Amino acid sequence: MQPGPEPQPAHAALATGAPPLLARTFLAMGTVVSLTVAFPPGAERGEAADRLEAASRVIEGDFEALEQRFSLYRDDSEASALARGVLRLAHASPEMRACYVEAVDWRRLTHGAFTAERPDGVLDLSGLVKGRAIAAAGRSLAALGLHDWCLNAGGDVLVSGTPSPSSAALASAPRGERPWLAGIADPADRRTLLGAYPLGGAPPSSDPSGSRRPATAGPRLALATSGSAERGDHIWAVGGGKPEFAQASVAGPDMVTADVLATAIVAGGRDMLNLAVAHWDVDVLAVTHDGELLATRGFRAPRAA
């Protein structure tokens, strides 16, 4: 156990006013995973820290389980056995085959822009596995009874609820919840922000015009950014050329969709960008190598929308 903060009396937390955001980090899949949990005002800090610590341990297990099976960096993983040819896909685990099927589906849906085969022919499901791990972690957090959290795994973000939950006594009241605000790193200088995107928050209020289905976009709970800024050429352009976009961010209803489409847009360029915004309920911000931006409305400032 890492030493948590010293438990404090409840009245100390109450006095601080702003709801506490507590975070834990751990290493997984070659990057750092941050779990931030928002607690309502008045939450007892020691208890909150304990809950966070427990939740962090659980989702660390979710990541580890997937990494054990799918990591190509581990010689003893099932994925490595497949890559070496000592295991055939037909004899692989149901989990491996299910992931492969999903990858093939995504390749079809993205017209080949997303693919699970490296140029050298090795099956590489890592483009799907991190998104699946984040999604699995999100389900674990929900199962643990946590409502307001933000999970960031190496720059891919999944949220639930709000960073400013009301106290338990007010939970039944209408919640005017502010969304989690995610900054988008500038690919040219990742310590500066290109912009921001609101995730989660209160669901859209019902449409007063009485139309049969919500006219506004669906929920935006997941945000993924892909590019070659950090890990070099881990995305291969379709056709082998240099990718048109240095970076692509996709906000959508679920993690795997956002993650796959962000990867596909970097690989497939403008055609894939158009396909993505036409066929999925997502917002996209793409950055060309010249630093020019392409964005859907959700990424624009209100006055520019």
Place this chain on the structure above:
Amino acid sequence: MRARAAAAAALASVGILAAGWQAGTHVVEAASVTTGAAGTTGASGTTGASGASGTGASGSGPGTSGSTSGSAGSSSGSQGSASSGALKNGTFTGAAEETRFGEVQVQIVVAGGKVTDVKALHLTDAERRSAMISATAAPILRSEVLQAQSANVDTVSGATVTSGAYLTSLQAALDAARA
């Protein structure tokens, strides 16, 4: 541009309806209405002198996902023999087509074997139009992006950082402040 997209859908429906009528059937089968979003190439919908041919819309580019199969179109005209190929006089209402951008339904008036009027009974409402806009990714200036100071954001999304690069990232600073 929105108007063009709407017109594309409307013309497509007219074309389908007219073609269906000419064929002597009221059932519009597998009609595909494709609404092009803003910035698409728009429509080529023609209703010739006979009013019987409609080539429908071709919307390419973003927004082409909203294709739906048409159901039966109802008509208020009497049963036509359709032997001459000319359109029967009357007022005809196409099936309501649910597209990604809203419901589209058109009505045509035929007089003297020609389409004399086209009315849009249902077009996308204002909010649906805004959904159409959001379904395209357009070039924008940096100043037009929703801005936030690094001190104001709750988290940072970026291309995958290695665990080493994380140490100097904004996310690391945010996490440290919440430890």
